[in-house]
Amino acid sequence: MPVDTLLFAYVVVLLGALSLVIAATELHRRRLAPKPSEDRIFRCRRCGFVYTDDADVDLSRCSQCGETNEPVRF
Secondary structure, three states, X not given: OOHHHHHHHHHHHHHHHHHXXXXXXXXXXXXHOOOOOOOEEEEOOOOOOEEEEOOOOOOXXXXXXXXXXXEOOO
């Protein structure tokens, strides 16, 4: 077998193995990555306490002082 054919096969096998390792690592990372929360973030106007509540809530009561607050808009 010619040397250039052996070198070509060696490079192809190494690149294929590297591609498989990268693909497996990326799939593993995506599966274990935390999902973004759908909760809304609220900040109390009276006491400054920051808390979250469900995404479908427009007004939320602060658990520290009882003030009703609107969600924070970024």
